[in-house]
Amino acid sequence: EAQVTQNPRYLITVTGKKLTVTCSQNMNHEYMSWYRQDPGLGLRQIYYSMNVEVTDKGDVPEGYKVSRKEKRNFPLILESPSPNQTSLYFCASSSGVGPREQYFGPGTRLTVT
Amino acid sequence: GQQLNQSPQSMFIQEGEDVSMNCTSSSIFNTWLWYKQDPGEGPVLLIALYKAGELTSNGRLTAQFGITRKDSFLNISASIPSDVGIYFCAGHKTANAGKSTFGDGTTLTVKP
Numbered sequence: 001e002a003q004v005t006q007n008p009r010y011l012i013t014v015t016g017k018k019l020t021v022t023c024s025q026n027m028n029h030e031y032m033s034w035y036r037q038d039p040g041l042g043l044r045q046i047y048y049s050m051n052v053e054v055t056d057k058g059d060v061p062e063g064y065k066v067s068r069k070e071k072r073n074f075p076l077i078l079e080s081p082s083p084n085q086t087s088l089y090f091c092a093s094s095s096g097v098g099p100r101e102q103y104f105g106p107g108t109r110l111t112v113t
Numbered sequence: 114g115q116q117l118n119q120s121p122q123s124m125f126i127q128e129g130e131d132v133s134m135n136c137t138s139s140s141i142f143n144t145w146l147w148y149k150q151d152p153g154e155g156p157v158l159l160i161a162l163y164k165a166g167e168l169t170s171n172g173r174l175t176a177q178f179g180i181t182r183k184d185s186f187l188n189i190s191a192s193i194p195s196d197v198g199i200y201f202c203a204g205h206k207t208a209n210a211g212k213s214t215f216g217d218g219t220t221l222t223v224k225p
Contacts, residue, residue, distance in 0.1 A: 004155075033213060042119075042201060042217040043156070050211050058212065090155050099205055099213035100144055104155030 002027045004105035006091050012111045013081055021076045021108050023091030031094040032074040033058070033102070034066065036087040043090065048099065049074055081112045119202055119216030127224050132189040134219045136202030142214075144205040145178050145185035150218075151198045159200075160187070192223050 004025045013019055025032065033048035035058075045058030049068040063085055065077040074093075078085060088109050092102040119136045126132060136145070144163055148156035160171050162178035162185060169176055175188045185202055202216040 031211070033211070035215075040217060043203075043215040045213050045215075048211040048213070056211055059214075092155075098207075098210045099203075101146065101158050101161050102148075102156075102213070104148075104157070106155050107153075 002103070004091055004093055004103050006089075006105040006108050008108060009106065010109050012113065014113055015082055016080050019078050019081060019110075021078075021089060021091075021110070023074045023076065023105060024072050025074075025091075025093040025103070026072065027093060027095065027103065028071065029093035029095050029103075030071070031096065031098055031102075032068065033092050033094075033099055034064070034074070034076050035090045035092065036060065037090060037107075038087050046076070046089075050098070081110075083112050086110060086112050117202055117204055117214055117216040119219055121219060122217070123220040123222070125222045125224065126192055128192060128194060130192050132192055132196070132221060133186065134200060135184060135186045136204075136216050137184040138204060138214075139183070141182040141206070142204035143182070143207045145176070146203040146205070147174075147176050147185070147187045148201045148203060149198050150201065156201055189221075192221075194223050194225055197221055197223050 007022045030051045034046040035043040044060045047066040049055045091105040094102045147159045150156040160176040167178040173190045177186045199218040
């Protein structure tokens with residue numbers, strides 16, 4: 001089954017404790033992206049990757065890092081999480097050139113205390 | 114960053130009614146997309162539009178790419194309870210290859 005998977009689905013952590021949210025897709029898509037969703041603010045793009053080893057900032061990249069060493073995986077790294085990073089995070093992938101018809105993962109709900 | 118203004122923010126309708134929502138921008142987009150998010154899940158693509166003036170249907174859903182390329186519209190006919198969810202518009206500019214901009218969403222509630 002074609003899908004985007006994220007882990008973990010739920011995470012509660014404390015300020016400053018480094019964490020990684022994994023994202024994997026099995027559709028051989030070149031494009032992948034991370035979004036955060038906050039009430040009333042829709043989806044905001046954090047980082048995206050056009051292909052392996054090619055990443056770039058979205059609209060809200062501060063406090064996040066990403067890497068794209070393999071085509072299928074695109075982990076999101078929070079080196080020193082803060083409470084304002086409490087949010088619902090989505091990973092997405094697309095077969096097109098860029099973010100056209102995106103497939104989204106199920107989401108990761110992160111709480112930073 | 115770039116903003117898309119989506120309206121209305123929320124809608125409460127009776128089952129069987131038609132629904133209209135729209136998305137506007139101050140700048141031109143080359144692609145408009147509409148997604149639906151069910152509670153507790155990630156967004157799912159409903160319709161993609163690639164040409165100004167394009168009108169595309171997907172079952173009871175119809176979306177249009179505005180002539181000015183600065184807006185898009187989504188209509189749902191004869192709503193049913195499973196139409197409940199959040200509807201997002203998204204825009205993409207060819208010049209900003211990797212960037213994707215989403216509206217704030219329209220929350221739809223359908224009363225049986």
